[in-house]
Amino acid sequence: MDILSQIVADTVETIKKRKQTLSLNDLQARAGASSHPHHSLKAKVAADPKPHIIAEFKRKSPSRPNINMNADPVAVAQTYEAGGASAMSVLTEPDYFAGAPEDLQAVRRAVAMPLLRKDFVVDPYQLFEAKAWGADLVLLIARILEPAQLAELNAAAQELGLETLCEVHNREELAVVGTTPVDFLGVNCRDLKKFSTNLDQLIDIVDDLPDHAVWVAESGIGGREDVARLEAVGYRAFLVGEHLMRNTDPGAEIGNLRGNPA
Numbered sequence: 001m002d003i004l005s006q007i008v009a010d011t012v013e014t015i016k017k018r019k020q021t022l023s024l025n026d027l028q029a030r031a032g033a034s035s036h037p038h039h040s041l042k043a044k045v046a047a048d049p050k051p052h053i054i055a056e057f058k059r060k061s062p063s064r065p066n067i068n069m070n071a072d073p074v075a076v077a078q079t080y081e082a083g084g085a086s087a088m089s090v091l092t093e094p095d096y097f098a099g100a101p102e103d104l105q106a107v108r109r110a111v112a113m114p115l116l117r118k119d120f121v122v123d124p125y126q127l128f129e130a131k132a133w134g135a136d137l138v139l140l141i142a143r144i145l146e147p148a149q150l151a152e153l154n155a156a157a158q159e160l161g162l163e164t165l166c167e168v169h170n171r172e173e174l175a176v177v178g179t180t181p182v183d184f185l186g187v188n189c190r191d192l193k194k195f196s197t198n199l200d201q202l203i204d205i206v207d208d209l210p211d212h213a214v215w216v217a218e219s220g221i222g223g224r225e226d227v228a229r230l231e232a233v234g235y236r237a238f239l240v241g242e243h244l245m246r247n248t249d250p251g252a253e254i255g256n257l258r259g260n261p262a
């Protein structure tokens, strides 16, 4: 079994347990009563032609056992927001990324930028969780979903007022997306078998990316030159994790990535 299948299998178990603690009905009531205003990344991108940084909070990952285990999500969020991040991605997956629902909830109380729930969504229950915890966007990974399931989750998320970031790794996975009206189309250049990243793949695939979505470049972005290269072929937003989590001044680095004068 590859790592992604393992993560999905464990996620299914986690959801089972959560449903026993909080039924779908009660969760739906909570999501409906959620008083967080919606913060739109789509609106921000439409209003500003500069590159948009989606700055990620990630303590660790399957390939990196310690990126920044002791980081405080709220402090990091405030630094990201002050530095000009357009949105923040918060990992909520507990076992492989040391994420937690509480991280997202705490960040929501502290900042006003759009927040992405970064997790392995396979069940509508997780969309209601995202809403209840204060997220504005959810990630939908094409590789772990059937086309019909992706279309359903996408529609359900948008119905809840969540914007959707659908992630693909290659051309084959674009077939899963088809004409599903996802808000953002992310291309993840990390190979989940070898864990290596290759930005050239992000450039190779652009001819086949659908026009109806905003394109997001994901993973392995390590500096302004990377953003500039990817911007030139049509990417409007950039999901950056490790590079910012290891930086001593992530706020300043976000400005640098966006091409602001130093």
Ligand SMILES: O=P(O)(O)OC[C@@H](O)[C@@H](O)c1c[nH]c2ccccc12
Pocket: 056, 058, 118, 119, 167, 188, 197, 218, 219, 220, 221, 239, 240, 241, 242, 243
């Ligand atoms: O830390 P990086 O190389 O900047 O990558 C960020 C982000 O793209 C990566 O964390 C990611 C992309 N897709 C995912 C799906 C699940 C978990 C994590 C991810």
